[in-house]
Amino acid sequence: MNKIKRAVLWLQLKSHYSHRRKYFNELFAKEDPYKALTREYETVKFGWVVDCVRDKLHWEALELGCAEGVMTAMLSPYCGKITGVDISNTAIKRAIEKRGYGNVEFIAANVVEFMPAKKFDLIVAVDMAYYLGQEHSWEHMEAELSRWVSWLSPGGRLILLNGFNEVTHPKDWLGPHVMEGYRKIMEKAGLKLVKEEIRKYSKDGFSRANLVSVLENIKS
Ligand SMILES: C[S@@+](CC[C@H](N)C(=O)[O-])C[C@H]1O[C@@H](n2cnc3c(N)ncnc32)[C@H](O)[C@@H]1O
Numbered sequence: 001m002n003k004i005k006r007a008v009l010w011l012q013l014k015s016h017y018s019h020r021r022k023y024f025n026e027l028f029a030k031e032d033p034y035k036a037l038t039r040e041y042e043t044v045k046f047g048w049v050v051d052c053v054r055d056k057l058h059w060e061a062l063e064l065g066c067a068e069g070v071m072t073a074m075l076s077p078y079c080g081k082i083t084g085v086d087i088s089n090t091a092i093k094r095a096i097e098k099r100g101y102g103n104v105e106f107i108a109a110n111v112v113e114f115m116p117a118k119k120f121d122l123i124v125a126v127d128m129a130y131y132l133g134q135e136h137s138w139e140h141m142e143a144e145l146s147r148w149v150s151w152l153s154p155g156g157r158l159i160l161l162n163g164f165n166e167v168t169h170p171k172d173w174l175g176p177h178v179m180e181g182y183r184k185i186m187e188k189a190g191l192k193l194v195k196e197e198i199r200k201y202s203k204d205g206f207s208r209a210n211l212v213s214v215l216e217n218i219k220s
Pocket residue numbers: 017020024034036064065066067068085086087088091109110111112125126127128131132
């Protein structure tokens with residue numbers, strides 16, 4: 001890509017993420033828009049993630065797209081310290097007020113601009129990867145997801161959970177092939193897949209399938 005193309009892309013992405021921040025700030029104007037505290041599905045979903053981390057203590061942990069920090073707080077007993085990051089300042093303000101104590105901290109930041117000064121033993125991203133990128137460019141996804149890999153300490157673990165559409169078509173950006181594509185990027189960037197499963201929730205006419213991937217940084 002030449003310099004001009006790169007500059008145009010950078011400007012487009014800047015504007016894209018500025019709209020995203022506005023969108024999520026408006027969404028979080030009302031408390032708990034995703035019903036993290038009240039919907040059984042959300043509690044079950046967070047439980048699937050906790051199941052992947054409860055076998056050991058992770059000294060430094062990071063949750064990307066943490067919203068108001070409900071899952072961050074659920075993960076905190078299994079972490080020395082956990083940092084939740086979200087693009088919405090409104091969500092993060094509420095997260096700090098309600099859950100920002102003990103070993104839990106929150107930072108308002110766009111993940112694509114986030115540059116941590118330390119490495120993490122655990123990185124978790126639940127239903128946020130598919131918000132990255134403009135027009136869902138695989139090139140941008142690869143660059144961004146590879147950055148997450150570079151934040152992992154040796155032996156560190158990365159957990160991806162993404163809901164997907166079961167009835168799908170090749171261009172569906174919420175199809176299972178897309179979620180598998182994210183995991184493949186992580187593998188290409190050097191992580192080893194240690195566990196992957198499809199977890200389904202179905203009750204009272206609502207049903208959701210999720211791909212849960214657990215990857216480890218095998219570099220020493
Ligand atoms: C569907 S919600 C999921 C929230 C939470 N992880 C959960 O599973 O309930 C997506 C979250 O990702 C955040 N998000 C989206 N794009 C982001 C970005 N570029 N940087 C940081 N956070 C982002 C949104 O603000 C929102 O809180």
